[in-house]
Amino acid sequence: MDIYLVGGAVRDLLLGLEPGDRDYVVVGETPDAMLAAGFRPVGRDFPVFLHPRTNEEHALARTERKSGRGYRGFVVHADPSVTLEQDLERRDFTINAIAQDADGNLVDPFGGARDIEARVLRHVGPAFTEDPLRVLRAARFMARFAPLGFTVAPETMALMREMSASGELDALVPERVWQELSRALASKRPSAFVRTLHDCGALAAVLPEVEALYGVPQRAEYHPEVDTGVHVELVCDMASQLAPGDTAIGFAALTHDLGKALTPEEELPRHVMHEQRGLAPLRALCERLKVPVAHRELALMVCREHLNIHRLLELRDTTVHDLLARCDGFRKPDRIAQLAIACEADKRGRAGLQDEPYPQRNELLRLHAATLAVSARDIASEELTGPQIGEALRKARIEEIGKARSPGG
Structure with a gap:
């Protein structure tokens, strides 16, 4: 069999990175x-096989032809006549269209x-669109490779603009959008x-909720970068x-x-109540992309509470307790x-302020730990019932918050 290592494994080897999954293409063979x-x-959609010993994926060389709208609208053709170059030609970027033989x-x-040497992300051919x-x-x-100095080739960026303007991206299913977004969020940049x-x-x-933040001004004394999109x-x-x-x-x-995209123009560059205004568009975004529950809950919590956490050192003990309970x-x-x-x-994602201390983080963890040390068993007694136990537990936790306050906190 003519077997070639292809795709990301070859790319990462050339970049000096530890390769992930190793995928192979097989030329000149049949499924039988x-x-x-x-x-x-x-x-399911094209001939892919697992190696009998290594379990690594081996796909028969194939071509693809556009047959409909969206990323699923393709007809796949795989048979022994398909060449290695034809298989590589259907791939997205030149850095992913390299094969390596057994030698x-x-x-x-x-x-x-x-x-790769020039650190350029460039499309393979017109089929990219x-x-x-x-x-x-x-x-x-780019989220993965920008730290290595990569940029998008101008002609590739031009094609991406054409594709965006065409409305073709509307055919993307939410699960695929979330998959790409979550992988980008796990990247270095x-x-x-x-x-x-x-x-x-x-x-x-x-x-669109994030796009709406570009061009929205903020107060320069708190946000030297001014533009909310840049801040994000x-x-x-x-x-x-x-x-x-x-x-x-x-x-x-x-x-x-x-929520800053919803601030009335006459209030700019101030953003009073932007935490509350941001909850509705955030819920809509999560619903549309089918965002996992844990991600959704944390995002809503951060949107609602981030200014309260910034002011943590000024909050009363009861307010801190109620914030923890609310979360x-x-x-x-x-x-x-x-x-x-x-x-x-x-707080540190601001131009020139990336090295600023943020004592609120450790203070919040300290106060939270103090409340967790109190349990219902500690305050249980025969005289207390249901709601009374809850109120006694609340008072005990608030008392522990007060004891745990750091000097000046």
Whole structure:
């Protein structure tokens, strides 16, 4: 069999990165030949097989032809006549269209290795425009590779603008949008995902609530970057730095200020009540993209409470307790730590303020820990019943918050 390592594994090897899954393409074979060699079939839409020993995926070389709207509208053709170059030609970017044979020799008909050297994300050919998902994939690759110096080729960005303007992105199903978004949020520079989509006009199609933040001014004394869209980019990157790979915190960072797009023009650049105004568009976004419940709950909590956490050192003990209760912090304690990190990301995600201290994070964790040390068993007695136990527990927790306050807190 003529077997080639392809795609991301070759790309990452050339970049000096640890490759993830290793995918292979098989040229000149039939499904029957694969089965006879002991491979196990797993592909539904096209012939993909698992190696009998390594379980690595091996796909027969194939071509694709556009047959309908959206990313599913393709007819796949796979048979022994399909060449390696034809298989590589259907791929999205040149850096993903490189193959390597068993001896380590590269097959690179579209200059992917050259683009890796130049740190350029470039589409393979005109068929790029046939799949709207590739716009999101370009943005997601930028979230991963922008720290390495990658930029989008001007001709690729031009095609992405055409695709965005055509309305083709409306055919994307919510699950695929969320999949690309969540992978970008787990990357080192999620801001590159947002900025790439904004620059090509796609953000308005997939995340209109975030697109609406660009051009909205904030008070320069608190936000030297002024533009709310730029602020959100900075917060996303700070969240990635503080909590690498935590997509729930990343999503909360992305959506915490949606209400600023709804501030009446006469109130700008102030944003009174933007926390409350942001809840409705955030719920709509979560519903549309079918965002997981844990991500949704944390995002709503951060949107609603982030200014309260910023003012934590000024809040009364009873107010702190009620905030923790409102966030369900006694039943789900882990979310308070996530809330604290997301709020720190918001405070430090500002131009020139990335190294500012944020004592509120540790203070919130300390006060929360103090309340968790109190249990219903500690205050139980024969004289107290139902609601009385709850009120006694509340008072005991508030008392512990007061004891745990740090000097000056």
